[in-house]
Amino acid sequence: MDLRHDVLQIIFEALKSLNEELPEDQQVALSEDTLLFGGESTIDSLSLVSVIVDVETAISTQFDRPVALTDDRAMSREPSPFTSVRTLTDFVVELLTEKA
Amino acid sequence: MSAKSRVLQGIFVDLRPLAEGDAAITCKWRAAERARHLNQGAQTPEDQARWIASRPQSEHNFIIQLRSGQPVGMLSLVDVDNRNSRAETGRFLIGEEDVVKGQPVAVEAMALLYDFAFNDLGLLRLYGTIAASNTLMIKWQKFLGMKQEGVLRNHYRIGGEFQDAVAMGILEDEYRTVFLARAKVLMAAGKVPVPTT
Numbered sequence A: 001m002d003l004r005h006d007v008l009q010i011i012f013e014a015l016k017s018l019n020e021e022l023p024e025d026q027q028v029a030l031s032e033d034t035l036l037f038g039g040e041s042t043i044d045s046l047s048l049v050s051v052i053v054d055v056e057t058a059i060s061t062q063f064d065r066p067v068a069l070t071d072d073r074a075m076s077r078e079p080s081p082f083t084s085v086r087t088l089t090d091f092v093v094e095l096l097t098e099k100a
Numbered sequence B: 001m002s003a004k005s006r007v008l009q010g011i012f013v014d015l016r017p018l019a020e021g022d023a024a025i026t027c028k029w030r031a032a033e034r035a036r037h038l039n040q041g042a043q044t045p046e047d048q049a050r051w052i053a054s055r056p057q058s059e060h061n062f063i064i065q066l067r068s069g070q071p072v073g074m075l076s077l078v079d080v081d082n083r084n085s086r087a088e089t090g091r092f093l094i095g096e097e098d099v100v101k102g103q104p105v106a107v108e109a110m111a112l113l114y115d116f117a118f119n120d121l122g123l124l125r126l127y128g129t130i131a132a133s134n135t136l137m138i139k140w141q142k143f144l145g146m147k148q149e150g151v152l153r154n155h156y157r158i159g160g161e162f163q164d165a166v167a168m169g170i171l172e173d174e175y176r177t178v179f180l181a182r183a184k185v186l187m188a189a190g191k192v193p194v195p196t197t
Helices: A003-019 A045-063 A072-076 A085-099 B020-031 B033-037 B045-053 B105-120 B135-143 B172-189
Strands: B013-017 B060-066 B071-081 B086-094 B125-131 B147-158 B161-171
Touching: A003 A045, A003 A085, A045 A085, A045 B105, A045 B135, A045 B172, A072 B172, B013 B105, B020 B045, B020 B071, B060 B105, B071 B105, B086 B105, B105 B125, B105 B172, B125 B135, B125 B147, B135 B147, B135 B161, B161 B172
Parallel strands: B086 B125
Antiparallel strands: B013 B060, B060 B071, B071 B086, B125 B161, B147 B161
């Protein structure tokens, strides 16, 4: 099983769900390079929370274990896990690997 | 000092009292696509100015502005009931969404309002209703500690169609245990500190 690939697909699914709520001109690209939150990013905090909640729910279902993306480590980490799809993927994989 | 005359200062944004001079920009925001989930507001700046001037003492209506002074949205605390230690949050709208993308403007604005309500006014409960179609806002509020308390059927008529309202509320202890912790993470992602009490 390619854990990173699976996590990335979960994040893409969360972004697809988000795109269903956003207007055409605000669609978020499904790419590891997509910037999420902070600096030159493309989404606001409402959209970020939607992604966080959907990813946490999907991880819990698919891997049968709870994952909290907004713990103290997320707050202190540099760069923030929510900077881009890539940093979020890396963070989730790290959490899942540690708890395995 | 009355909240009517003071600014709630944040790191990234301030909340300043809504004034009649804000009529044109707030009327523009209310007419935008982003405001489709809100009740219909004033149709002209003149009507909006009259509406602002007629706000009662039980309301605290704020403009969300960047520290540069640029107004980017609005947020209110209404129906302040000191006897029952409660108030309603509402009229929450980020009008200049392109200006604030990637920045924790909404969450810091809500943090400032909650700090004012729970710590300055000493309230114990805040509540509000959200149009059922505003799914991102419902998800956002739940993530930040609000709990769904009910559904008001056909509560809003928006765009000519009736729709339900989701009734939500947050208690003072939930603010301290849930909101502050989660707001901290969102603000850290945007590099903005959050109050700790």
